[in-house]
Amino acid sequence: MGDLNGKTALVTGSSRGIGRTIAQRLARDGALVAVHYNSDDTAAKETLESIRAAGGQAFALRAELGVPGDAADLFTAFDTELAAYGGEPGLDVLVNNAGTRFRARIDEATEEDFDRTIAVNVKAPFFLIQHGLRRMRDGGRIINVSSAVTRIAHPPQIAYSVAKGGLETLTRTLAKDLGERGITVNAIAPGYVETHVTEARTATPEGRAALAAYSVFNRLGSPADIADVAAFLASDDSRWITGQCIDVTGGSML
Template identity: 50%
Template sequence: MTDLTGRTALVTGASRGIGQAIAVRLAERGAALLVHFGTDRAGAAATVERIGRAGGTAHAVRAELGVDGDVETLFAGVEAVLDGRPLDILVNNAAAAPAGPLGTTTPAEFDHLYAVNVRAPYFIVQRALPLLRDGGRIVTVSSVATRMANPAQTSFAMTKGAVETMSRTLAVQLGPRAITVNAVAPGATRTAANGAVFDVPGLAEQIAGLTALDRLGDADDVAEIVAFLASDAGRWITGQVVDASGGLFLGPRV
């Protein structure tokens, strides 16, 4: 069963792109949503409005991640909305974008990547655990960059490798509470936020040619996988990295 009626989910970075799609999909399955955003207030409002128009329940919570006090700011808003109710699903989606190859990444950019992509998810999970019910779900969005050698994304891939390791180890720690912990690794995914990137002549076709399913992904492809893991149907999957790339760069297509 993928019905999430009666459950409450927190999705970070849900004002656009994959995070927005995840929030909308969980709401479609019946969950009440806490829509986190950092700076894109209009995008978060659009996510909340879209869920509301479809008959769902959603509230926006703001916190800039990667700065001092970020997690406490986030959970002040989360706890105000929950008002004593438990949290059922946590989706760590918010992330800073790749900073560039080794020769161009500055220490400040590197530190920012780790603050947003590693430190924030780690301490969000830590802070969420007292609120998360037994049998709950934790899903962190990783990247196919962890299994591909892309010199333009070395530091970014390192951060995603860290959260994959976090997911495996937390799965063991939280298993006695029947809390599943998994990561989902998207590949090249077209969204409203990054669509212009794939408009470069020939790029979309080139990536599709490297993908077993012969197309770019979209945000709904990823959201569907997260919704499955968040549901009762995903109860026996934990400590895994689920590839959500359509088979990007698996090998030559003959």
């Protein structure tokens, strides 16, 4: 607690699920958190309220990702809202958590689906980092949320796998490029986590058991399992780790 006092963090896609829990954890550790969301005003408000109720600081940013100019628009809003909140200009932690996926094998995928997946999962983080670096202080942290699908072949999510593979390559390349500024760049690869994304597949005992069986612990991950690793990577404790993808799957498919 308190390791991130005086720091400012931006977490994309943080109105619910893993992103919400990461935002809550970074705020609990002392950061002023920009809670980005796409369209769900109610969920974003709930995230803000939960952070503030726990004594943390946060403000919301609404911006669509995967469209032309998305990164510039988001950071224009970031600068405006940060100033209105009274925060010091600049950024210390950028968490690229927002993502999208669709289920289709290669013979079923459309160009529109593929382009949307690449735009949100790879292009948006690329340019968010570009704009974020203009504001990021030396010694900052960039954390990209990848997926176990880069390690475990999953044909129904082939486009998503390709996109997350690109995100991990971006992570390694940037780590080398930004080392001279003391900025670390790492990725987190979750497995099956109990969020709105897995609701349909965990609606029955059989479905829940099937997903839990992937892990050596025979359970689904919780958002906190992922957020705790993100908090470590955001902290000074991770200063000697960069260019890595941390498997946070509970030993899935070992």
